[in-house]
Amino acid sequence: MPEFFNVLPPDEARELLFRHITAVLPAETIATQQANGRVLATAVTAPHALPQFRRSTMDGYAVRAADTYGASESLPAFLQVVGEVPMGQPAAVALGVGQAAMVHTGGMIPETADAVVQIEQTQTVSGGQSPISTLQSPPFPFEIEVLRAVAVGQNVLQVGEDVRLGAEILPAGHSLRPQDVGGLLALGLTAVSVVRRPRVGILATGDEVIMPEETAVPGQIRDINSYTVAGLVELAGGVPVRGGIIPDNFDALATAAANLLAETDMLVMSAGSSVSVRDMTVQVIDGLGAPGVLLHGVATRPGKPTIVAAVGGKPVLGLPGNPVSAMIQFDMFGVPAIYRLQGVQTMPRRGLVWARLGQNIASESGREDYVPARLQDSADGLLAMPVFGKSNLIYTLVNADGLIKIPLNKGGLLAGEWVEVRLF
Amino acid sequence: MPEFFNVLPPDEARELLFRHITAVLPAETIATQQANGRVLATAVTAPHALPQFRRSTMDGYAVRAADTYGASESLPAFLQVVGEVPMGQPAAVALGVGQAAMVHTGGMIPETADAVVQIEQTQTVSGGQSPISTLQSPPFPFEIEVLRAVAVGQNVLQVGEDVRLGAEILPAGHSLRPQDVGGLLALGLTAVSVVRRPRVGILATGDEVIMPEETAVPGQIRDINSYTVAGLVELAGGVPVRGGIIPDNFDALATAAANLLAETDMLVMSAGSSVSVRDMTVQVIDGLGAPGVLLHGVATRPGKPTIVAAVGGKPVLGLPGNPVSAMIQFDMFGVPAIYRLQGVQTMPRRGLVWARLGQNIASESGREDYVPARLQDSADGLLAMPVFGKSNLIYTLVNADGLIKIPLNKGGLLAGEWVEVRLF
Numbered sequence: 001m002p003e004f005f006n007v008l009p010p011d012e013a014r015e016l017l018f019r020h021i022t023a024v025l026p027a028e029t030i031a032t033q034q035a036n037g038r039v040l041a042t043a044v045t046a047p048h049a050l051p052q053f054r055r056s057t058m059d060g061y062a063v064r065a066a067d068t069y070g071a072s073e074s075l076p077a078f079l080q081v082v083g084e085v086p087m088g089q090p091a092a093v094a095l096g097v098g099q100a101a102m103v104h105t106g107g108m109i110p111e112t113a114d115a116v117v118q119i120e121q122t123q124t125v126s127g128g129q130s131p132i133s134t135l136q137s138p139p140f141p142f143e144i145e146v147l148r149a150v151a152v153g154q155n156v157l158q159v160g161e162d163v164r165l166g167a168e169i170l171p172a173g174h175s176l177r178p179q180d181v182g183g184l185l186a187l188g189l190t191a192v193s194v195v196r197r198p199r200v201g202i203l204a205t206g207d208e209v210i211m212p213e214e215t216a217v218p219g220q221i222r223d224i225n226s227y228t229v230a231g232l233v234e235l236a237g238g239v240p241v242r243g244g245i246i247p248d249n250f251d252a253l254a255t256a257a258a259n260l261l262a263e264t265d266m267l268v269m270s271a272g273s274s275v276s277v278r279d280m281t282v283q284v285i286d287g288l289g290a291p292g293v294l295l296h297g298v299a300t301r302p303g304k305p306t307i308v309a310a311v312g313g314k315p316v317l318g319l320p321g322n323p324v325s326a327m328i329q330f331d332m333f334g335v336p337a338i339y340r341l342q343g344v345q346t347m348p349r350r351g352l353v354w355a356r357l358g359q360n361i362a363s364e365s366g367r368e369d370y371v372p373a374r375l376q377d378s379a380d381g382l383l384a385m386p387v388f389g390k391s392n393l394i395y396t397l398v399n400a401d402g403l404i405k406i407p408l409n410k411g412g413l414l415a416g417e418w419v420e421v422r423l424f
Numbered sequence: 425m426p427e428f429f430n431v432l433p434p435d436e437a438r439e440l441l442f443r444h445i446t447a448v449l450p451a452e453t454i455a456t457q458q459a460n461g462r463v464l465a466t467a468v469t470a471p472h473a474l475p476q477f478r479r480s481t482m483d484g485y486a487v488r489a490a491d492t493y494g495a496s497e498s499l500p501a502f503l504q505v506v507g508e509v510p511m512g513q514p515a516a517v518a519l520g521v522g523q524a525a526m527v528h529t530g531g532m533i534p535e536t537a538d539a540v541v542q543i544e545q546t547q548t549v550s551g552g553q554s555p556i557s558t559l560q561s562p563p564f565p566f567e568i569e570v571l572r573a574v575a576v577g578q579n580v581l582q583v584g585e586d587v588r589l590g591a592e593i594l595p596a597g598h599s600l601r602p603q604d605v606g607g608l609l610a611l612g613l614t615a616v617s618v619v620r621r622p623r624v625g626i627l628a629t630g631d632e633v634i635m636p637e638e639t640a641v642p643g644q645i646r647d648i649n650s651y652t653v654a655g656l657v658e659l660a661g662g663v664p665v666r667g668g669i670i671p672d673n674f675d676a677l678a679t680a681a682a683n684l685l686a687e688t689d690m691l692v693m694s695a696g697s698s699v700s701v702r703d704m705t706v707q708v709i710d711g712l713g714a715p716g717v718l719l720h721g722v723a724t725r726p727g728k729p730t731i732v733a734a735v736g737g738k739p740v741l742g743l744p745g746n747p748v749s750a751m752i753q754f755d756m757f758g759v760p761a762i763y764r765l766q767g768v769q770t771m772p773r774r775g776l777v778w779a780r781l782g783q784n785i786a787s788e789s790g791r792e793d794y795v796p797a798r799l800q801d802s803a804d805g806l807l808a809m810p811v812f813g814k815s816n817l818i819y820t821l822v823n824a825d826g827l828i829k830i831p832l833n834k835g836g837l838l839a840g841e842w843v844e845v846r847l848f
Contacts, residue, residue, distance in 0.1 A: 032636070036655045050819070053642040057814060059698045087672065087696065088632035090642040104698040106632060106745060106816070108643040119699075162817040169822065177848055178655025179821035182648040182747055185636035186818055208512035208530060212456070212609035218477040218514040219532040224606040231460045231602025248511065272511065274483045274528040275543075321530060323606055349799065349825065351775010351847050375773065390481060392530070393586040394610055395474070397603035398593065401773065423775050424601055 007297040009408055010332055010368055013308055016294055017333060020310035021340050023265055025196045032184045037237050038194040039342040040174045046167045046187055049160035053090075054109040058155045061100040061122060061144065062091070062113035068149040076145035078125070083140050085110065100144065109156055116155035121148045163187070173343040175237070198341040200233045200334075201260035202226050203243040205253055205271045205281070206321060211245065224394055225270035225319065225326045232330055236338040238266075248277055254284045261288055265341055266314055268334060272321040278305055281318045285309045288316065299408065300368045302391035303329040315341070324391035328370050328403065351423045353402070355384035361413045363406040372400035373421050384421050400424070431721040433832055434756055434792055437732055440718055441757060444734030445764050447689055449620045456608045459600045461661050462618040463766040468594045470611055473584035477514075478533040482579045485524040485546060485568065486515070486537035492573040500569035502549070507564050509534065524568065533580055540579035545572045587611070597767040599661070622765040624657045624758075625684035626650050627667040629677055629695045629705070630745060635669065648818055649694035649743065649750045656754055660762040662690075672701055678708045685712055689765055690738055692758060696745040702729055705742045709733045712740065723832065724792045726815035727753040739765070748815035752794050752827065775847045777826070779808035785837045787830040796824035797845055808845050824848070 008016065027041030056062065063079060071077035083093040084102040091110040093101040100117070101110050109116065125143045163169055169187070170180060176194075184192060204223045212222045223245055230240035243260040246253045253269075261267045267288075271281045286292040288311045295308035302325035307318030315337040319326040336347050355375055363369045373384040384404060389396035402421040406413060413419060432440065451465030480486065487503060495501035507517040508526040515534040517525040524541070525534050533540065549567045587593055593611070594604060600618075608616060628647045636646045647669055654664035667684040670677050677693075685691045691712075695705045710716040712735040719732035726749035731742030739761040743750040760771050779799055787793045797808040808828060813820035826845040830837060837843060 033651050033654070036658065051645065051816075052640060055816070057816060059700075085643070087630060087698075088634075088643050104696070104700070106630075106645070106696055106698070157814065157816055161814075162819050169819070178652040178659070179747075179751060179818065179848070181655055182652035182751075183818045183822040185651050186646050186648045186747075188636060188639070188646060190637045206511060206530075210512075212612060213614045215612070216476060219509070219512050221475065221530070222610050222612060224610045227457050227609050228602040228606035230457070231605055234460065235602070272528070272530055274511075274530070276483075276528070323603075323610075327603060327606075349775075349777055349847060351773075351777070353773055353776055354778070390581065390585075392475075392479070392481060392581055394603065394607045395586050395593065398607040423773060424603070 007299050007304070008295055009299045013295055013298050014333060014336055017308050017310065017315060017337060018340055020291060020294060020313070021315050021337060022313035023341060025198060025265060025341060027193045028196050029191050029193050032181055032190050032192045035176045035181055035192050035194055036178060038176050039237065039344055040170055040172050040176065041193040041195045041343070043168050043172045044170045044184065044189065044192070046163045046165055046169050047189065048187065049165045050162040050186055051157055051159060054159060055157040056103040056105060056107050056109055056116045056155060057157055058116050058118040059105050060103060060116045060118040060155065062095070062103045062109045062116050063100045063146070063150065064095060064097070064113060065115040065150050065152045065154070067098055068117060068146050071146045071149045073147045076147050079144055079146055080141050081144055114152045115150040117146050117150050118155060122146055173345050175339070175344055175348060195342040198238045198266055198338050199241050199264040200238045200338065201241050201243055201264035201267045202229050203256055203260060203267070203269045204245045205248060205269060205277070206245070207248045209245050224323045225321070228323060228327045229268055229270065229330050229334065232327070232335055233338065236335045237342065238338040248272070248280065250280055250284065253280065254287055257284050258288055261311060261314065261316070266337060267316045268319060268330065269317070270319045270321055270326050273305065282307060285311070285316055285318060298329070299366065300332070300370065302370065303332070306333065308333060322392045323394040324397055327397060352420045353382065353423060354418055355382040355421055356380060357404070357413055357415050357417045357419045358383045358385040360415050361386055361404070361406065363410060363412045365409060365411050368408050369406040370403045371406065372396050373402060373404045374399060375401045375421060384419055431723050431728070432719055433723045437719055437722050438757060438760055441732050441734065441739060441761060442764055444715060444718060444737070445739050445761060446737035447765060449622060449689060449765060451617045452620050453615050453617050456605055456614050456616045459605055459616050459618055460602060462600050463661065463768055464594055464596050464598045464600065465617040465619050465767070467592050467596045468608065468613065468616070470587045470589055470591050470593050471613065472611065473589045474586040474610055475581055475583060478583055479581040480527040480529060480531050480533055480540045480579060481581055482540050482542040483529050484527060484540045484542040484579065486519070486527045486533045486540050487524045487570070487574065488519060488521070488537060489539040489574050489576045489578070491522055492541060492570050495570045495573045497571045500571050503568055503570055504565050505568055538576045539574040541570050541574050542579060546570055597769050599763070599768055599772060619766040622662045622690055622762050623665050623688040624662045624762065625665045625667055625688035625691045626653050627680055627684060627691070627693045628669045629672060629693060630669070630701070631672045633669045648747045649745070652747060652751045653692055653694065653754050653758065656751070656759060657762065660759045661766065662762040672696070672704065674704055674708065677704065678711055681708050682712055685735060685738065685740070690761060691740045692743060692754065693741070694743045694745055694750050697729065706731060709735070709740055709742060722753070723790065724756070724794065726794065730757070732757060746816045747818040748796070748821055751821060776844045777806065777847060778842055779806040779845055780804060781828070781837055781839050781841045781843045782807045782809040784839050785810055785828070785830065787834055787836045789833060789835050792832050793830040794827045795830065796820050797826060797828045798823060799825045799845060808843055
């Protein structure tokens with residue numbers, strides 16, 4: 001039994017929407033190096049330990065730590081260097097008592113060694129610099145003096161210290177970043193199972209709306225929302241599917257919406273802001289299937305008349321026609337819905353910057369306000385200057401670096417207060 | 425005459441690098457709707473005003489404001505509604521004294537009107553609801569009562585209120601976001617001149633490094649840095665050009681570096697961390713051309729041994745081989761260099777979150793430390809838990825949400841302190 005509300009605060013509205021997103025997108029296997037921004041369909045476990053062999057973290061000598069105990073500058077330990085472990089090769093050298101092997105940073109440690117003495121803690125018996133700092137290997141064996149004792153394990157990366165064999169390295173629903181791709185490739189995982197990118201249908205409606213390439217006659221405006229929404233869809237990992245511009249006609253809109261929803265995973269309709277057009281959008285969405293419209297508005301400004309809906313487990317949004325509201329509301333509901341469709345449970349954290357407010361802002365208690373702001377450096381630190389403007393004006397967003405959020409329970413903010421600016 | 429330094433703090437190191445980035449990338453014209461993330465090659469001015477005609481911001485009646493002066497609920501003004509302005513069409517209605525035209529939100533205002541009375545401030549003479557809230561037009565003329573006066577310009581968006589004809593809407597060097605694309609399309613600017621994406625050559629070096637798809641024998645490790653760097657290059661708007669893995673051989677590396685630099689705009693070499701290999705990288709970079717190596721290290725941890733260089737106006741970086749240092753240093757120098765190559769003067773602001781530190785962190789004064797941290801919600805708010813680990817361990821970054829920066833002049837941070845976490 002679906003719940004119906006008139007207006008809810010944004011957080012509750014989002015939770016309500018999330019409860020109705022039950023569509024499951026199929027997984028697909030892709031090359032790991034192409035997987036930045038994609039979401040894991042299944043958890044990944046380590047097929048082997050990392051590192052797979054003990055590695056030196058220093059340039060120096062692999063030793064048996066016990067051979068260095070008590071060593072000091074006044075009473076060095078003498079060791080015989082019997083060979084070198086070349087980079088990229090197994091450490092074939094076997095160390096007897098009092099013996100050491102030359103090793104490079106990242107190189108393998110011989111089985112019979114248990115620590116590394118870094119080069120700076122050694123000298124040749126003649127007092128000269130240890131020969132390890134050149135690529136040219138010296139003739140073996142030769143003797144070195146160790147000037148400080150090392151403990152077992154010192155300067156050694158142990159097997160599995162980065163990742164243990166079989167450990168879950170990344171959970172299902174994780175959105176992959178460059179370091180995650182690196183971590184998978186380090187384990188030889190060159191293919192990965194990810195959730196198919198959600199396809200997001202975008203419809204613009206309005207008798208007054210024309211394509212950007214058309215010449216406007218008085219009374220006409222060009223479609224903006226299809227493109228700003230498409231840009232946000234791509235940034236969130238979705239694939240925008242633009243369905244064009246539909247006139248203000250119930251049958252035309254109902255048919256276009258049903259067709260576009262059938263071939264996509266989510267539908268976004270941007271309609272005019274007049275009451276008649278909004279009522280029509282509500283009816284069209286309710287006609288698409290159950291549960292239909294969940295919410296007829298959100299307690300925010302701009303964007304109160306946003307329609308939050310779901311049909312057959314797919315999110316459906318009816319955005320206000322004016323571009324500022326449309327973009328802010330899509331950011332608030334559409335972007336999280338795209339992540340949710342991919343199985344992401346924890347939304348990516350939003351980047352914020354703190355700045356001093358440059359001007360008073362009035363607000364209304366009981367409503368979350370979002371005020372576009374431009375950031376500027378000043379002698380007193382970073383200033384957030386509100387960009388005031390009707391929400392019909394796209395350039396209030398073009399001229400802004402982010403949004404200042406004024407919480408539900410606040411009546412406004414004063415110049416000089418510290419505010420959080422959510423970066424676009 | 426190039427300056428040479430041994431080690432500099434990160435900010436000064438970046439400024440030094442910037443001074444040597446003089447390569448100019450050519451402009452190319454692309455479709456505006458494909459231009460998200462691209463950087464404008466030239467400033468853009470408005471080819472026409474926006475809006476191009478006066479628009480209503482409300483559902484209601486376009487009026488001559490003077491006809492409503494003095495109107496109140498007890499003494500309404502009577503107006504004759506002589507027609508409707510349909511959406512998307514010129515306002516052909518001419519208003520005489522005492523006349524009004526039905527208008528919808530976003531619709532055009534007749535030339536003879538100078539304000540809009542919103543529908544909620546009107547009623548029909550019979551006291552019923554005004555007929556504007558349906559898509560069905562009523563028969564004209566009919567009479568309405570206006571219950572509150574409006575001022576000239578009220579509820580009207582003026583011509584050019586969003587953008588004036590000829591105004592510079594976006595400067596050269598601006599990195600385009602979805603709202604910028606929307607703003608350009610609103611003006612009919614469907615093509616835009618942007619800077620060609622910088623091509624960034626990436627070389628991995630090391631006898632021990634193998635391709636991710638290869639099976640590692642003891643002593644070998646898979647290439648990570650080529651892929652984490654490539655991911656960061658893409659996020660910054662560049663095109664990664666991977667040059668593969670080069671053995672630790674001066675001639676091989678010098679040839680590969682020269683060839684890759686010739687066909688790209690920037691070169692990144694990730695070499696092992698042993699002293700001999702690092703010295704070879706310095707020599708190879710100096711051999712590529714003037715000015716060569718600018719800086720042999722940066723006062724940070726991790727990443728001190730980063731080589732900052734420029735050749736013929738192109739940035740060149742020598743990154744430490746270990747993956748944590750490589751990624752943090754590339755983020756610190758490589759990402760800004762990619763923006764700079766595109767002519768971006770003001771770097772995009774980094775997203776931060778504030779959190780309480782979950783554990784003490786020791787640091788060393790005179791060095792900027794970057795400690796990976798995982799964010800977790802707690803009863804006391806957001807906690808930043810340091811992810812300690814040697815910088816050889818890629819999973820310290822996989823397990824982190826961002827970096828805590830410990831400034832140059834700080835000896836450490838205490839648990840419970842508020843810290844800034846720079847999100848990855």
